[in-house]
Amino acid sequence: xxxxxxxxxxxxxxxxxxxxxxQFLLPPYHHGVVTxxxxxxxxxxxxxxxxxxxxxxxxxxxxxxxxxxxxAGLPVYYLGLDAVGAxxxxxxxxxxxxxxxxxxxxxxxxxxxxxxxxLFGQTGYLLTLYFNRIxxxxxxxxxxxxxxxxLRYNLALLLFGSALLGTLWLVRSPxxxxxxxxxxxxxRTHLLGYDPFLYRWTAHLLSGALSGAAxxxxxxxxxxxxxAFASVLYSVYPLLWVLVGGAGTTLGPLLGVALVTYxxxxxxxxxxxxxxxxxxxxxxxxxxxxxxxxxxxxxRRWRWLP
Amino acid sequence: xxxxxxxxxxxxxGTTNGLLLALTAVGFSLSFxxxxxxxxxxGEFFMLGAVLAWAVVTVxxxxxxxxxxxxxxxxxxxxxxxxxxLRPLRYAAQPTxxxxxxxxxxxxxxTLLLYGPEARGIAAPFGGTVEFPWFGYSGYKLAxxxxxxxxxxxxxxxxxxxxxxxxxxxxxxxxxxxxxxxxPVERVYTTVFALGAxxxxxxxxxxxxxxxxxxxxxxxxxxxxxxxxxxxxxxxxGGTVVASLLVGWMDGFISLFFTPTLARILxxxxxxxxxxxxxxxxxxxxxx
Numbered sequence: 001x002x003x004x005x006x007x008x009x010x011x012x013x014x015x016x017x018x019x020x021x022x023q024f025l026l027p028p029y030h031h032g033v034v035t036x037x038x039x040x041x042x043x044x045x046x047x048x049x050x051x052x053x054x055x056x057x058x059x060x061x062x063x064x065x066x067x068x069x070x071x072a073g074l075p076v077y078y079l080g081l082d083a084v085g086a087x088x089x090x091x092x093x094x095x096x097x098x099x100x101x102x103x104x105x106x107x108x109x110x111x112x113x114x115x116x117x118x119l120f121g122q123t124g125y126l127l128t129l130y131f132n133r134i135x136x137x138x139x140x141x142x143x144x145x146x147x148x149x150x151l152r153y154n155l156a157l158l159l160f161g162s163a164l165l166g167t168l169w170l171v172r173s174p175x176x177x178x179x180x181x182x183x184x185x186x187x188r189t190h191l192l193g194y195d196p197f198l199y200r201w202t203a204h205l206l207s208g209a210l211s212g213a214a215x216x217x218x219x220x221x222x223x224x225x226x227x228a229f230a231s232v233l234y235s236v237y238p239l240l241w242v243l244v245g246g247a248g249t250t251l252g253p254l255l256g257v258a259l260v261t262y263x264x265x266x267x268x269x270x271x272x273x274x275x276x277x278x279x280x281x282x283x284x285x286x287x288x289x290x291x292x293x294x295x296x297x298x299x300r301r302w303r304w305l306p
Numbered sequence: 307x308x309x310x311x312x313x314x315x316x317x318x319x320g321t322t323n324g325l326l327l328a329l330t331a332v333g334f335s336l337s338f339x340x341x342x343x344x345x346x347x348x349g350e351f352f353m354l355g356a357v358l359a360w361a362v363v364t365v366x367x368x369x370x371x372x373x374x375x376x377x378x379x380x381x382x383x384x385x386x387x388x389x390x391x392l393r394p395l396r397y398a399a400q401p402t403x404x405x406x407x408x409x410x411x412x413x414x415x416x417t418l419l420l421y422g423p424e425a426r427g428i429a430a431p432f433g434g435t436v437e438f439p440w441f442g443y444s445g446y447k448l449a450x451x452x453x454x455x456x457x458x459x460x461x462x463x464x465x466x467x468x469x470x471x472x473x474x475x476x477x478x479x480x481x482x483x484x485x486x487x488x489x490p491v492e493r494v495y496t497t498v499f500a501l502g503a504x505x506x507x508x509x510x511x512x513x514x515x516x517x518x519x520x521x522x523x524x525x526x527x528x529x530x531x532x533x534x535x536x537x538x539x540x541x542x543x544g545g546t547v548v549a550s551l552l553v554g555w556m557d558g559f560i561s562l563f564f565t566p567t568l569a570r571i572l573x574x575x576x577x578x579x580x581x582x583x584x585x586x587x588x589x590x591x592x593x594x
Contacts, residue, residue, distance in 0.1 A: 104582045115536040119578040279411030290401040
């Protein structure tokens with residue numbers, strides 16, 4: 001067991017160190033792309049906490065990403081709040097929204113949960129349109145903040161690193177074991193004395209807060225707020241990233257984001273309608289790795305992957 | 307309280323929209339109930355029906371021909387999707403979500419390439435207004451409602467009263483037992499999937515004279531199908547139809563009183579609330 005724990009932590013720290021070194025090797029353009037991958041990777045890690053480890057399929061997570069985005073962006077734009085303060089306003093804001101909406105949403109289970117979250121997500125998107133005079137919904141707002149690229153990269157890495165190690169610690173903790181127990185067998189876990197609602201609600205809250213942190217960081221680091229990030233597409237993306245990388249694996253989300261992002265990059269160089277290529281790639285990928293890449297590898301070979 | 311006129315109009319429009327939605331959603335519901343997959347590409351079958359209808363009418367000038375050819379083409383396509391994508395994945399839940407999302411991208415973007423980004427409409431195959439005491443209503447829209455209702459009833463008869471329906475229901479209840487009893491489960495799956503795609507395509511054809519065909523029109527329909535299917539109870543035909551009508555009426559009525567965006571916000575929240583209160587949807591089939 002000891003050896004395995006060392007191997008697991010070693011792998012994760014190794015990945016983070018690798019990402020730290022990577023910034024010195026990347027050409028400027030890809031430097032920016034990888035920064036985005038780190039931020040969306042954080043979002044995917046947050047999503048995976050719910051889908052992969054708790055077994056809850058949310059279709060409205062864009063709401064939390066956007067809550068962080070707007071929660072951080074609007075105070076900067078209208079009130080001149082400083083970036084650090086704005087980050088925490090965004091994160092706590094999305095956490096509050098997740099805490100509140102988790103109560104009705106988690107009364108449902110299975111696909112009804114997916115639909116209720118989808119509807120909440122749509123409501124959030126429509127609200128950005130309804131308050132168009134404040135949000136400038138589809139044009140978006142450019143924020144008066146400037147972060148030099150190297151700092152931007154390292155802040156994104158710091159956020160992603162905390163999210164990754166935080167999840168790793170969480171899923172290996174007793175709390176995480178209860179979540180996985182709920183995922184596998186709700187009744188049995190309930191009989192052991194754990195309150196399913198309370199555990200799911202906490203996981204939902206953590207996932208919402210972390211999604212919001214990713215959104216807030218995105219707004220501040222890229223100085224932009226727009227309601228495309230509140231649309232259903234940004235609820236589907238994390239699902240896609242996590243399923244491609246491997247749901248219920250700690251490193252799967254990052255791998256999924258990186259793979260999907262670079263497939264899109266490569267394909268958009270090839271074709272106007274690059275999504276055709278992306279679509280075919282998705283079908284082929286999932287045929288080869290039905291459990292996502294890391295999930296399938298864990299099934300076949302590396303059983304110790306967390 | 308508005309006049310009875312607008313109210314009755316909202317009711318009638320809601321019925322037409324609701325029946326069209328049911329026609330689309332029922333395919334989603336069948337693949338969900340029987341194949342146990344969430345087909346994210348279902349809205350694209352609707353969209354292809356509409357786009358192909360435009361193409362057929364533009365080339366041949368015949369709407370009835372479009373009503374035959376477009377759904378037939380979409381059904382053939384659905385058989386292809388089943389063979390190439392769903393069957394190799396053994397209809398497993400999570401992988402098929404990713405795979406059908408891939409299919410969605412491919413169909414949507416190929417349509418964009420071949421058909422272009424414009425929204426195009428066609429003339430209704432017949433004009434005419436039916437006069438009610440307070441207002442006149444498009445005869446074509448009434449025909450849409452009638453045809454949708456007829457198709458949905460026919461599907462009901464197919465499911466309840468024929469051998470094929472029996473086999474479908476048996477497959478849904480216990481796939482393994484069905485295999486053991488010699489039911490060709492894979493062929494049933496293909497049939498169900500193609501049938502659902504064909505019905506969505508019919509709805510797509512019918513909608514073009516009122517709403518125009520556009521390559522992105524599948525998404526809204528997919529989201530609504532999703533909602534209606536869960537609201538109506540998993541895989542229940544009756545539940546899907548009633549839930550569609552409710553969504554149609556609610557949309558019509560709320561739009562009478564509020565601006566469109568606020569109306570959609572309220573409608574969305576009402577449906578969410580219904581689901582929270584009645585966890586299994588309005589008609590929970592597991593009960594009976």
